Amino acid sequence: MLEVSNLCVNYGAIKALHSVSLTVGKGEIVTLIGGNGAGKTTTLRAISGIVKPASGSIIYDGRPLATLAPHEIVRLGLIQAPEGRGIFPNMTVAENLELGAFTRNDRAGIEADREKALGLFPRLRERIEQNAGTLSGGEQQMLAIARALLARPKLLLLDEPSLGLAPQIVQVIFQIIREINAAGTTILLVEQNAHMALKVAHRAYVLEVGRVVMQGPAAELAASDEVQDHYMGRKRAGH
Amino acid sequence: MDALAVGSLYALIALGYTMVYGILKFINFAHSDVFVLGAWTAYRAALCAGWTNDGVPEPIARWVLWILGLIAAVGLVLAVVGRTVVKPPPGALGQSGPARAGSTLLAVGVWGWACVGLVLLARVLKAGGMEYVAGGVILLLAMGTCGVVGFCIERLAYKPLRKAPRLNVLITAIGVSLLLQNVGQLDWMFGTQPARMPSLVAQDKPLLTILGTPNADGSIAGGVNVWLVDVIGAGTAIILMIALDRLVFQTKIGRAMRAVSYNPTTAALMGIPVDRVISFTFVLGAVLAAAAGFLYTQKYPGLLQPATGTWVLLGLKAFVAAVVGGIGNIRGAMAGGLLIGLIEFFGVGYVSTEYRDVYVFGLLIVVLLVRPSGLLGKAVAEKV
Numbered sequence: 001m002l003e004v005s006n007l008c009v010n011y012g013a014i015k016a017l018h019s020v021s022l023t024v025g026k027g028e029i030v031t032l033i034g035g036n037g038a039g040k041t042t043t044l045r046a047i048s049g050i051v052k053p054a055s056g057s058i059i060y061d062g063r064p065l066a067t068l069a070p071h072e073i074v075r076l077g078l079i080q081a082p083e084g085r086g087i088f089p090n091m092t093v094a095e096n097l098e099l100g101a102f103t104r105n106d107r108a109g110i111e112a113d114r115e116k117a118l119g120l121f122p123r124l125r126e127r128i129e130q131n132a133g134t135l136s137g138g139e140q141q142m143l144a145i146a147r148a149l150l151a152r153p154k155l156l157l158l159d160e161p162s163l164g165l166a167p168q169i170v171q172v173i174f175q176i177i178r179e180i181n182a183a184g185t186t187i188l189l190v191e192q193n194a195h196m197a198l199k200v201a202h203r204a205y206v207l208e209v210g211r212v213v214m215q216g217p218a219a220e221l222a223a224s225d226e227v228q229d230h231y232m233g234r235k236r237a238g239h
Numbered sequence: 240m241d242a243l244a245v246g247s248l249y250a251l252i253a254l255g256y257t258m259v260y261g262i263l264k265f266i267n268f269a270h271s272d273v274f275v276l277g278a279w280t281a282y283r284a285a286l287c288a289g290w291t292n293d294g295v296p297e298p299i300a301r302w303v304l305w306i307l308g309l310i311a312a313v314g315l316v317l318a319v320v321g322r323t324v325v326k327p328p329p330g331a332l333g334q335s336g337p338a339r340a341g342s343t344l345l346a347v348g349v350w351g352w353a354c355v356g357l358v359l360l361a362r363v364l365k366a367g368g369m370e371y372v373a374g375g376v377i378l379l380l381a382m383g384t385c386g387v388v389g390f391c392i393e394r395l396a397y398k399p400l401r402k403a404p405r406l407n408v409l410i411t412a413i414g415v416s417l418l419l420q421n422v423g424q425l426d427w428m429f430g431t432q433p434a435r436m437p438s439l440v441a442q443d444k445p446l447l448t449i450l451g452t453p454n455a456d457g458s459i460a461g462g463v464n465v466w467l468v469d470v471i472g473a474g475t476a477i478i479l480m481i482a483l484d485r486l487v488f489q490t491k492i493g494r495a496m497r498a499v500s501y502n503p504t505t506a507a508l509m510g511i512p513v514d515r516v517i518s519f520t521f522v523l524g525a526v527l528a529a530a531a532g533f534l535y536t537q538k539y540p541g542l543l544q545p546a547t548g549t550w551v552l553l554g555l556k557a558f559v560a561a562v563v564g565g566i567g568n569i570r571g572a573m574a575g576g577l578l579i580g581l582i583e584f585f586g587v588g589y590v591s592t593e594y595r596d597v598y599v600f601g602l603l604i605v606v607l608l609v610r611p612s613g614l615l616g617k618a619v620a621e622k623v
Binding site for chain 2: 099
């Protein structure tokens with residue numbers, strides 16, 4: 001469904017990505033893990049068309065994305081829920097959700113999807129007329145995901161949905177990510193929380209300073225020593 | 240009443256400054272020139288439509304038709320060629336570059352023809368005795384023309400600088416302002432001589448007088464005179480402001496505008512075509528400035544030549560209104576405009592006419608000292 005090959009991105013003179021390649025198949029949850037500055041968010045930004053790659057190709061549903069503007073990519077059903085608090089704090093929850101459905105004109109379909117999204121996140125329904133800026137961190141993250149769902153994604157890109165959230169809320173969010181996937185949406189999940197990400201994902205890539213250093217089925221990676229040491233906080237004797 | 244009428248005009252102009260600032264974070268110095276363009280366009284159109292100062296109506300110049308025809312024809316050719324011959328690059332959505340440029344030119348040309356049509360319509364309406372309706376048509380014409388000009392300014396001057404440092408855009412804006420002023424002075428545009436706008440709303444005595452003391456002979460001394468032109472001016476301005484407020488806060492495009500103003504990147508991730516929203520904002524600002532220009536000519540028919548400092552001062556006061564209200568804040572700009580008008584005219588009426596500009600800029604200083612983010616502005620913490 002998504003095929004990224006040899007993607008390089010530069011920020012001025014700084015190379016953020018050196019030749020990243022990854023694929024996401026239909027119906028999968030694929031996760032991209034790695035530390036701060038590994039290039040996870042940059043990869044997502046390149047896929048969404050916000051930063052232009054220096055070289056390499058991104059092919060989605062058989063169509064190269066390089067020439068498309070971000071809003072055109074959204075129209076293809078490739079939706080990103082941006083990192084952290086990528087919501088509009090000066091608008092109400094309802095308005096944020098309506099912005100999610102910006103590209104759509106089918107009133108009835110939007111209404112149905114809105115109900116579905118609010119069903120997943122009942123907390124949002126309680127706060128529907130509140131300014132999004134007054135929500136808690138977890139609720140803002142829920143709003144970001146719900147808003148992305150209103151765009152009817154075929155491929156959903158999630159950027160660090162667990163960032164800065166309390167463990168119980170992270171549990172809730174990941175449970176919902178599973179449900180969204182079970183309902184048929186393909187997901188590319190970027191996470192620092194490797195523990196949770198590897199639990200929900202089918203496959204995983206490990207990114208380090210702009211390169212893919214490991215890849216494979218999530219369960220295998222979760223069991224490997226390197227991942228355990230570097231990303232899941234296991235302490236071995238002598239370390 | 241003067242205060243309300245002029246204040247609402249300040250508010251209309253201030254809206255253009257504040258909307259553009261809200262989205263692009265730069266001050267569009269060319270905005271006051273669009274206002275002047277609106278005033279002069281209205282003057283020209285009024286002459287063509289048959290209003291006169293000296294009894295000789297001005298014909299619609301033939302070369303205008305030729306140029307409009309040419310623009311429309313070039314646009315048509317480009318649009319057709321762009322759609323049939325030139326293929327868009329593989330994978331791209333929508334139209335090829337020439338097709339888009341063609342559509343734009345075509346739109347400009349068609350608008351030009353529409354203007355000619357509107358002038359003729361105004362002429363017929365005026366001849367038929369419906370002068371108010373004809374005046375409304377002239378207003379629409381000035382608004383539309385400035386809208387098109389505003390669109391072109393943004394496309395040609397500001398859009399190529401979208402990723403450049405803000406200072407570059409600011410300097411470009413000053414350049415655009417000088418360009419508009421000097422083109423406006425050319426003989427075939429508006430010339431270097433002042434003109435007199437014929438009054439579309441004829442009147443020789445006030446509509447009514449509030450708080451006056453009737454004299455023995457039935458005339459009224461003192462009090463507040465309410466002139467029809469002020470009522471129409473303030474009324475139109477307020478209707479436009481209400482319409483804008485509803486547009487921004489209750490429609491999809493308005494939500495898109497607010498989203499882009501908060502964060503263009505996140506807005507693009509919602510599928511909002513950011514560049515188109517920015518163009519739309521510019522057009523809205525220009526349209527409102529044109530309306531203010533037209534209404535201004537009705538209140539003060541002496542039209543100065545396009546590059547005079549008085550126009551700049553007016554634009555500056557509107558800018559002050561935007562800052563006083565909190566730059567980037569639409570309702571703030573409206574309130575700021577009215578406040579500036581009130582302060583200016585009450586100062587003139589009760590203290591001294593000599594210091595009329597001092598009140599306005601004095602208020603600016605006070606507001607900046609006490610509430611630097613403006614009356615309705617929110618303090619913005621610098622992001623670290």
